Amino acid sequence: MSGLAKRRLPAKLLLLLMLTNISESGVHLCAPDSVTLEESSKANITITSSFPVTQSAVLHLNVTYSSKWNYSSIITVPEQVLLPVNATSVSFDVKSHDVGQVTTYLLSNNSDLNSFPVRIRFMVVHSQALSVISQVIGWIYFLAWSVSFYPQVWENWRRKSVVGLNFDFLALNLTGFIAYSVFNIGLFWVPYIKEEFLKRNPNGINPVSANDVFFSLHAVLLCLIYASQAVVYERGGQKVSCTALLLLLIGWTFALVSLFLAVAKQISWLVYLYYFSYIKLAVTLVKYVPQVYMNYKRQSTDGWSIGNVLLDFTGGILSILQMILQSYNNEEWRLIFGDPTKFGLGLFSVVFDIIFMAQHYCLYRQPAQYEAVAEQQED
Numbered sequence: 001m002s003g004l005a006k007r008r009l010p011a012k013l014l015l016l017l018m019l020t021n022i023s024e025s026g027v028h029l030c031a032p033d034s035v036t037l038e039e040s041s042k043a044n045i046t047i048t049s050s051f052p053v054t055q056s057a058v059l060h061l062n063v064t065y066s067s068k069w070n071y072s073s074i075i076t077v078p079e080q081v082l083l084p085v086n087a088t089s090v091s092f093d094v095k096s097h098d099v100g101q102v103t104t105y106l107l108s109n110n111s112d113l114n115s116f117p118v119r120i121r122f123m124v125v126h127s128q129a130l131s132v133i134s135q136v137i138g139w140i141y142f143l144a145w146s147v148s149f150y151p152q153v154w155e156n157w158r159r160k161s162v163v164g165l166n167f168d169f170l171a172l173n174l175t176g177f178i179a180y181s182v183f184n185i186g187l188f189w190v191p192y193i194k195e196e197f198l199k200r201n202p203n204g205i206n207p208v209s210a211n212d213v214f215f216s217l218h219a220v221l222l223c224l225i226y227a228s229q230a231v232v233y234e235r236g237g238q239k240v241s242c243t244a245l246l247l248l249l250i251g252w253t254f255a256l257v258s259l260f261l262a263v264a265k266q267i268s269w270l271v272y273l274y275y276f277s278y279i280k281l282a283v284t285l286v287k288y289v290p291q292v293y294m295n296y297k298r299q300s301t302d303g304w305s306i307g308n309v310l311l312d313f314t315g316g317i318l319s320i321l322q323m324i325l326q327s328y329n330n331e332e333w334r335l336i337f338g339d340p341t342k343f344g345l346g347l348f349s350v351v352f353d354i355i356f357m358a359q360h361y362c363l364y365r366q367p368a369q370y371e372a373v374a375e376q377q378e379d
Contacts, residue, residue, distance in 0.1 A: 027049045027050055027051045027052075027053055027113050028049065028050040028051075029047060029048070029049055029050075029059075029106055029113060029118045030047070030048045030049070030050070030118070031045065031046075031047045031048075031106060031118050031120050032045065032120060033119065033120070033121065034120075034121045034122075034123065035094070035120060035121070035122050035123070036123045036124075036125060036128070036131065037075070037094070037096040037122065037123070037124050037125070038096065038124070038125060038126070038127060038128050039096060039097070039098060039099060039124060039125075039126060040096060040097065041095075041096050042093060042094065042095050042096070043093070043094045043096075044091055044092070044093055044094075045091065045092055045093075045094055045120070046089055046090070046091045047059065047081070047083070047089065047090050047091070047092075047106065047118075048088060048089045049083065049087075049088050049089070049113075051088070052085075052086045052087065052088050053083055053085060053086070053087065053110065053113070054085065054086075055085055055110065056082060056083065056084050056085050056110075057082070057083040057108050057110035057113055058080050058081075058082055058083075058108060058109075058110070059080060059081050059082075059083060059090070059106050059107070059108050060079065060080045060106070060107045060108065061077050061078060061079060061080065061081070061104045061105075061106060061120075062104060062105045062106075062107050062117075063077075063102060063103070063104050064103050064104065064105055065101070065102065065103035066100065066101070066102050066103075067100040067101040067102070067331075067332070068098075068100050071100075071102045072097075073097055073098055073100075074096070074097060074098055074099075074100035074101070074102050074122075074124055075094055075095065075096050075097065075100075075102050075122050075124060076094065076095045076097070077092070077094050077102075077104065077122075078092050078093075083108075083110075094122065096122075096124040097124075098124065099124050099125060099126055099329075099330065099331045100124055100331070101121065101122065101123050101124070101330070101332075102121075102122045103119065103120075103121050103122075104119070104120050104122070105117040105118065105119055105120075106118040106119075106120070123330065125329045125330055126328070126329050126331075127329060130325055130328075130329045131329060133325065134322050134325045134326050134329065137318050137321060137322045137325070138211075138318075138322050139211070140318055141314070141315040141316075141317075141318035141319045141322065142211045142215060142315075144311050144312075144314040144315035144318065145215060145311070145312065145315035145319075146214075146215055146218055146219075147311055148307075148308050148311030148312045148315060149218075149219065149222035149223075149308070150222070151305040151306075151307030151308045151311070152165065152226065152304075152305040152307075152308045153222065153225055153226070153229070154305070154307075155303070155305040155307075156226070156229045156233060157229070159233075159303065160233050160234065161233050161234040161235075161236075161303065162226075162229055162230045162233050162234070162235050162238070162303065163234060163235060163236040163238070163302075163303050164294075164298070164300070164301070164302050164303015164304050165226070165230070165291075165303050165304060166238075166290045166291040166294045166304075167230065167235075167238045167239055167240045167241075167244075168240055168241050168243070168244035168287075168290035168291075169287055169288065169290050169291045170223070170226050170227060170230060170240075171240045171244055171245075171248060172244060172247065172248070172283050172286065172287035172290075173223050173226075173283070173287050174220070174223040174224070174226075174227065175248055175251060175252070175279075175283055176279070176280045176283030176284060176287060177216055177219040177220045177223055177280070178220055179251075179255070179276040179277070179279040179280045179283070180216045180219070180276070180277065180280040181213075181216040181217055181219075181220055182273065182276045183208075183216075183273050183274070183276040183277040183280065184208045184212045184213045184216045185213060186269070186273040186276075187207070187208040187273060188208045188209070188210070188212070188213050189213070192269065193269055193270055193273060196268060196269065196270045197270055200270065241290070244290065247286065251279050251282070251283070254275070254279065255275065255276065255279065258272050258275045259272065280345075281344045281345075284344055284345055284348050284349070285344075285348060288348075288352035288355075288356075291304060291356075292352065292355055292356070292359070295356070295359050295364065296359070299364050300364050301356070301359050301360040301364055304356070304360075306356070306357070306360050309353050309356045309357060309360070310353075310357075312349050312353050313349070313350060313353035313354070313357070315346075315349070316345070316346040316347070316349035316350040316353065317346075317350060319345065319346035320343075320346045320347065320350070323343060323346070
């Protein structure tokens with residue numbers, strides 16, 4: 001028996017330490033971070049505590065932000081709710097009136113409760129159905145943009161050649177997606193950055209989601225595959241131009257100088273990450289130009305996959321459509337410009353994709369003259 005008691009002792013000590021930690025840290029409140037309602041609807045909100053309170057607690061719903069000057073025109077919430085003794089949860093009703101956003105913090109002077117306030121963000125939209133449609137569109141354009149990389153890989157493999165695929169585009173595209181990945185990873189995975197974002201935007205929602213991270217990392221991988229194909233396949237004497245190398249040098253120098261400023265605490269790490277998103281946006285502005293010029297110079301789009309263009313065009317159109325639907329549903333048209341990188345990706349991709357489609361289907365439908373001559377000689 002004595003041996004059994006010795007074996008049980010560590011478990012008892014562990015349980016005692018856990019209870020002590022709970023007592024020292026206080027009771028934690030938990031509530032939904034975000035609640036979405038339609039106009040003129042009701043919702044029941046439940047607040048839970050991590051441990052029963054030893055005395056009743058009054059929870060005040062302190063409104064800190066409203067998209068309209070009078071938050072009661074958007075929603076009706078109680079000023080306070082009572083959490084009874086020994087209770088672990090309490091519920092209250094919310095009624096929506098008009099489209100808008102309201103942010104509240106739960107506050108209490110109860111000594112049992114943890115001092116950290118809990119935020120609840122209420123969003124009233126025109127239609128929940130539109131919210132679902134917007135999410136579906138988001139996944140469709142995410143898939144379209146992700147799959148759009150593969151037709152070019154297939155085209156290169158089929159021809160065993162990268163002639164017609166501009167190397168400046170490859171280099172700029174790789175740099176752009178590396179920068180975009182750094183931005184997405186920082187805002188999605190780094191707790192300090194996420195906390196800094198919420199401090200600067202207490203009423204905002206993190207603009208980076210899991211599919212954004214996957215998309216950017218997937219894009220980097222496919223760009224590296226492009227680069228490896230450029231090494232092993234026929235390239236026709238192509239190389240990265242001095243202009244592209246200069247642009248890359250400027251971009252990475254800007255990133256390096258910004259890193260030193262962040263380390264020296266002259267700028268915040270959040271600002272440093274946003275600089276990477278601007279690098280990606282700048283790359284998107286110029287990366288297609290060399291390919292457009294190369295097609296014009298060769299009077300041909302041979303080697304440049306039209307499948308890539310069509311999927312990219314689909315993703316860009318759906319991306320813009322989603323932002324328009326979200327802006328209408330929330331009556332927040334500034335949402336379109338709230339994520340400049342995402343909006344820029346969609347807009348500029350669509351513009352250049354239209355140019356590529358015009359080149360492929362209208363301007364250069366016939367093979368270039370030198371290609372036709374080469375085919376005749378082979379025959």
